Amino acid sequence: MTQTHSKPPVGRGAGVDAKVSATSTSGDLRAAVLFDIDGTLIVTDGAGARSWELAFADLWGVEADITDYSDTGMTDPEVGRRTFEAVMGRSPGAPEFARLLERRMHYLSQTVAESSGYRVLPGVEELLPRLVEEGYVLGLVTGNLEAAAHVKLARGGLNRYFSFGGYGSDSADRVEVTRTAMRRGSVVFGRGVPPAAFLAVGDTPNDVEAAHAAGIACVAVASHKYGMEQLEKSGADWVIPSLEHGLPPLAVQVGQVPKAR
Numbered sequence: 001m002t003q004t005h006s007k008p009p010v011g012r013g014a015g016v017d018a019k020v021s022a023t024s025t026s027g028d029l030r031a032a033v034l035f036d037i038d039g040t041l042i043v044t045d046g047a048g049a050r051s052w053e054l055a056f057a058d059l060w061g062v063e064a065d066i067t068d069y070s071d072t073g074m075t076d077p078e079v080g081r082r083t084f085e086a087v088m089g090r091s092p093g094a095p096e097f098a099r100l101l102e103r104r105m106h107y108l109s110q111t112v113a114e115s116s117g118y119r120v121l122p123g124v125e126e127l128l129p130r131l132v133e134e135g136y137v138l139g140l141v142t143g144n145l146e147a148a149a150h151v152k153l154a155r156g157g158l159n160r161y162f163s164f165g166g167y168g169s170d171s172a173d174r175v176e177v178t179r180t181a182m183r184r185g186s187v188v189f190g191r192g193v194p195p196a197a198f199l200a201v202g203d204t205p206n207d208v209e210a211a212h213a214a215g216i217a218c219v220a221v222a223s224h225k226y227g228m229e230q231l232e233k234s235g236a237d238w239v240i241p242s243l244e245h246g247l248p249p250l251a252v253q254v255g256q257v258p259k260a261r
């Protein structure tokens, strides 16, 4: 059953149970937390879409609004390919696609830097260092190309918290992106880490679905486009309004394992 946490946990280290030792990665102890980026850690206020638009205008002189052809949760390569097919009326050749990805990354640095609505979401700047201090290793699970993820996080000074990740450049399938992050997490730990030791944090039903398909529990945060009710319906293990009061204590406690599904 989804547990809704709208009241702030109390005490030092609120949000994670400070008594839990995360230094051991055996059994069911949570050891690593995997964060989605857009809408969970930051919002770029359209900087991503704007970078695609500039790339299409630069290369082919066409107007391309990716929001017409893509959904949240789609990976970057998929967004680029679908948008190309829609505005150009054909599939991109390999050299064209390479140029598109390069131009898009070229403009992304600019659009992220110029975005007046860029912000790190409430609670993130407090939560990430606290999780690290308490011994959790942090990773990313995102549809962004790896380089795009780091450009977006750099403006907020958040890259330093993340030791590994799964990216849109690893697979078009978000479940596989999640599994890739888990494999890389095991590399960082130096040994296999069981699914129950991971916890995912995301802001969309897609994030919840991918986490569950990969066998890990998910905290859904209603910090962007989806409300608490929609996220509860998605089957998230926990739903919280924002990261302002940390993660639900039970989400990071010993013995909490994903629901059978």
Ligand SMILES: [Mg+2]
Binding pocket: 036, 037, 038, 039, 040, 202, 203, 204
């Ligand atoms: Mg998101």
